[in-house]
Amino acid sequence: MEERYQPELVEPKWQAYWKENHVFKVTEDPSKEKYYLLEMFPYPSGKIHIGHVRNYTIGDVVVRYKRMKGFNVLHPMGWDAFGMPAENAAIDNNTHPAAWTYDNISAMRVQLKKMGFSYDWDREIATCRPEYYKWEQWLFLKMLEKGMAYRKESYVNWCEKCQTVLANEQVEQDKCWRCSQTVQQKKLWQWFFKITDYAQDLLVHCDQLPGWPDKVTVMQKNWIGRSVGSELKFKIDGRNEDIVVFTTRPDTVFGATFMCLAPEHPLVESLSKGNKQQDEVAAFVQKVSRQERSAEGLEKYEKEGVFTGAYCINPATEQKIPVYTANFVLMEYGTGAIMSVPAGDQRDFDFARKYGLDIRIVVQPEGETLDANTMSEAYTGAGIMVNSGEFNGLDSKAAMDIMTDWLEQKGRGKKTISYRLRDWGISRQRYWGAPIPVIHCPDCGVVPVPEADLPIRLPEEANLLAKGGSPLSTLAYFATVTCPECGRQDAKRDTDTMDTFVESSWYYLRYCSPRYDDGMFDPKAVRYWAPVDQYIGGVEHAVLHLLYSRYFMRVLHTLGMIDFKEPFTRLLTQGMVCKETMTCPEHGYLFPEEAVKTADGNLVCTRCNQDVAVGRVIKMSKSKKNVVDPNELLEKYGADVTRLFSLFAAPPERDLEWSEDGVEGSNRFVNRVWRLVLEWLEKIEDSKPFAGPASDLSSEPAKALYIKANQTIQKVTEDIDKSFHFNTAISAVMELVNEMYAIDAEATDTEMKTVIRFSLENILLLLSPIIPHFCEELFERLGKTGSILEHPWPDYRKDSLKTDEVLVVVQINGKLRSKFTMGVGAKEAVIKEMALADEKIKKHMGDKPPKKVIVIIKKQTLVNIVV
């Protein structure tokens, strides 16, 4: 007998077996219930890291479990292959994004195969292949045709020195990450998808996704950000023109003492024109245009604004109020203009104090009297209306509707709904992406590429460092085309590529028929497999990717291509695997292996020997280099121990700071099971597994073990099926294994052997989704034929889960004072009597009589005596 489990022999053997027998290949089979499990596909960044291992192990366990439960399971894998890192790597390593990407895919595929994941590799896709993005271009054309895609001017980060567009990630404290030039904002014509058309539908269905974690639907709801309010018109003083604002607090309109416009608001320029503030306003707009536009970036800037020199008329008070432009007003939200009520909004309050503007109190909190001169902060709550003409004395909540109606009658307002959600900008001025299939003709304007010309292939030539914006625009043979409508020779192709979120918004449908050539997908295959039953991926995608995917399914639904709207029936958001970052003053971010400890305990860079700074613990990502490659673990312990350990470390939804401490324990456990099975192998050769109720067993040890084994089956099944808490499932099996180690092999009778056989077989079945190679091997040695995958998942006997005794816990004033066991099913009064008669309890109570005795008989039996 081999003393130890040898993964280097066992794992390749079974991987070959699965491959030869096409165990994971699936086709549509109407006779079986389908189950589509998908893990978020990886970006091919180089090597897989522990975060991938964790994600894909979780999925693989569920897949193998479902397969044993009799489902026809689709479990595909592919590559989210377009994206910016490929361009950066190509520049840094003087290679081509495609070469870099395909090399990474090959390397990562090998790693995934070594992990023993049960993918149907025949369905593999890579989004950078024309066969894939052709259909995305096709969909773009459909959306264009239906008015779901449109063009407008919008801002990008721009580095004047590099003459290039920068992603938010490439902007570090307002500076270009390559040259440290201050980043500017540049207006470009870009394509947008009208996701806002579906804002309401996306929002209401958040409450109809019972298989999603609440936190994700809450985040999506907040992201969509529906608010009910009013659109109010403020007439511009001296002009026959209005400024329209959106407000959620129409009740405070009498308190609007000034107006703020977004710096990009079209009226800003014309309002300030000819005023003495004109230059100051222009300078301010210029200054703000250099500021970052991301939400987190905006917060870094001090809230400020300038007076435009113009006034408008408050429709309630009919008084003139000054119009400002301010950097905290967003053009994208509402109408790009806000009425400022300093008494009722903290930001407005700060602004008013800063610039000496009027504060007019219109809502008084009950039982208090605010004074505009002395108040130190805005009062944002509800209260009684004051200084509001005929509405004084009203409750402010009731006033909202009443005042909006009043303004509507005056033609100055109406009720409206506003969403925070913005349309999805999909144009990217980058090379490594799917070209947008549109031609710009000087005569015909925007002309869609004829469907027959699809795919518009990405040219092989990659001018990544070309100056002036989109790399593709520098390739004349690509950029200049004949107009398909009028035949003009000098029409221009759109040289932008699509956001990579477009690819990931529909790839799960492509997996249903990955080689289909007549459309995005084969409708028959999608009808069978879709939607995805269980989706698993990092919680960092809670909003963008998951919302875009939901949107895309609505688009396809509207186009009549599918008959469902929600892509993912159940969602498991896995916590992130985190690790500290390390930076060297010279070489920037370092991989873990690039920092070594010196004799005096300092961390230094392996290349320059300078001290390394240890940063915060954040999610693993290639760009921050805080990644751990699983190869070392794989080589030392094999795939199964790596899988077991990554699951045992924490429940899936929890974030995890990566540490390898503890992997020895997983390895030890695997070997404990190995020895346990081999030790019993011959002794139980002729025994059949026991199958009756526990009450049929004559010996107490046999009964106890049988009950424990049944409890374990129940626990593991529920942990996998209901909560995905694999760590506690593994603990439960460990407990059973520990009990089996306590059995005296010499003093074992025939009956016991049948229970041992039952327990061992079930241990292997229960562990097989987690450590499949190992279990296949031992199952075979137990004399079973075929793959363990083909065996049904075990059932437990409901009549064999409980022992005849129950533990009674006795507390006095909530503190544990005594415990005893008694026969199961005792009446409340008997338990109470026993508890009061207990020696320890008597001692504790002395001669004080109990005020109250509470007896709980649920899962626990507990008595609490209140003295």
Next chain:
RNA sequence: GCCUGGGUGGCGGAACUGGUAGACGCAAGGGACUUAAAAUCCCUCGGAGAUAAUCUCUGUACGAGUUCAAUUCUCGUCCCAGGUACCA
């Protein structure tokens, strides 16, 4: 800033709809086996204090509250992570 989570021994974590805090592991210490080592097996292991076995107090980021009973519910504070629309 805003939205969403999280915080339990030296460490990873457990405790199901409020009911024995620390399951299962790791690390550490002690012991057995061995010529020795590895492997394996057994014991101890939140803190403080008293003891012959045993017992008492205290303890789930911090501060309040609700309750017979709070890691769990409510309010407030601190810290950490994710997202924040061009990282994927």
